[in-house]
Amino acid sequence: MNGLITPFTSNPFMMQALVAGILVSIACAVAGTFVIMRGMAFIGDALAHGVLPGIALAFLLGFPGIIGAAIGAVVMIGGVTVITQRSRLSSDTAIGLLFIGMLALGVVIVSRSNSFSGDLTSILFGEIMGIGISAIWIQLAATIVIGITAFICARPFLLLSFDPEQAQVAGFSQKIYHNIMLFMIATTIIVSFQTVGTLLVFGLLIAPAGAGALLARRIRGMMAWAALFGIVSVYTGLLLSYYFNLATGASIILVTTIIFFIVFTIQNAHSRRNNAQGEAAHE
């Protein structure tokens, strides 16, 4: 039993990683719930990868990575909006193109610099074990902002997920609240990339909330499940990484994905059994 707690109590870096991971899990639970509700998985994915060139450029020029990530997100959102409005292409084509373009740009920037391969790994996969106190404070602030945004905008967000036209007619501007939602998702990604990396943050955004959606009857329940699954994944991932010397970010994402598929399988078997019972009752 001790072995499940002592790694955290005796190693400050493990404790800090756990705290950072919990904060990221909560932010991802809130943002991820709306990503799934609103069917924005693809743009979430694109944002997560689209921030890469921003971060790479920031590292190259000596800025904090988080500022580069923010700029990358803004370019990404702006690009998607312009392309969708100005052409007949559907937004997923625009998103796909920008996503891959930004990723390529990121790798090109990285390849210009010689001493960069270590940084690239940390950008892509995060370095949760090396997270500093100041990064934790930023994450705490961001998590609070994300929570407050979701709380205040709960009604328009709900209406948008249900039917965007309904939101508009009900007096909540589709455009404004869609952008606020994008901002919330982008913020989550920007502050989370240090923990699990730009390649993997999407997993923490989608998998716990997806499992939550399968289990919950209400939005609040979905968020609570998502936060719980996220935190369990972070904790388990950290321990696995600690004992078996595995890549931490990837371990966390692996656990969260496994949790999703376990929930999915149980849920499926359950509803099949219910269906079978229902049919039997009809006969």
Next chain:
Amino acid sequence: MNNAAADMTTSQAGSIKPIFARAKNVTVGYPGEIIVEGINFELPQGQAMALIGTNGSGKTTLLKTSVGLIPPLGGDLTVFNTKPGNSARRIAYLGQFHNAGFILPLRALDVVRMGRFPLHGLVGKMNAADNEMVKSAMHTMGIEKQADTPLRFLSGGQQQRVYLAQVLAHHADLLVLDEPTSGLDAAGRELYLHAMNDEMCRGASIIVATHDIQEEAALCQQIMLLAHKVVAFGPPQQVLNSETLLETFGIVIGKDQKRPAVLECAHGHDTEPAIQAKVKGRKFWMR
């Protein structure tokens, strides 16, 4: 109902009713694509107007324009004496739903509660009166037993009842409904027709796009036949004849079965004669 005296009309009964929606030579459509031109109507309080036409005839476009989702391409369209889209608190809208995304964890109750959102804005608290209206709307549509059931577990017809209950829960002054009976079973349709009548008795106006040229259209004081143009406009008995229907649909079926209105207000003192019209042979009251 705070309308200027200038915007009143004298109804058949002789009482003065405010005009809730008015179109003068309105053109609807999308940029570069005119769908219907020359739309004129006046919808007084407590009356209903049916838009009838084939798919793609312009019904939905006109509805979307009147709730402010798309701007009119021309003419003068006012709703509650202002531009469409400026009176969220007073308008309830039921669009044609795309049910694809409905894996969402939403209970039927949560969906009906959304009908009260326009009256409370972002963070205004819902109170007991709101809950009462939500409950009563679910009762009206016969889905109170499904309140706690997630929407995804309901059949298409039950979901449609939930959406209608959401509209009723709003207690709006103007209901804009796009094919509200699609997917409803016979019982659901009767509940809906009653609810529609009750809403009018309460003083609400309705604009409804429908394919039902019988019961539903007969409840309406005005009918607009659409086929990429206004084919005919006026009271049902005037507008719904073989020639106009032929022009609208290109085919006339079941015209012999046409029935006039069969509903009346529960408290019959302040009603329109058209709503009071009773017809033999069919018992409608269930409560």
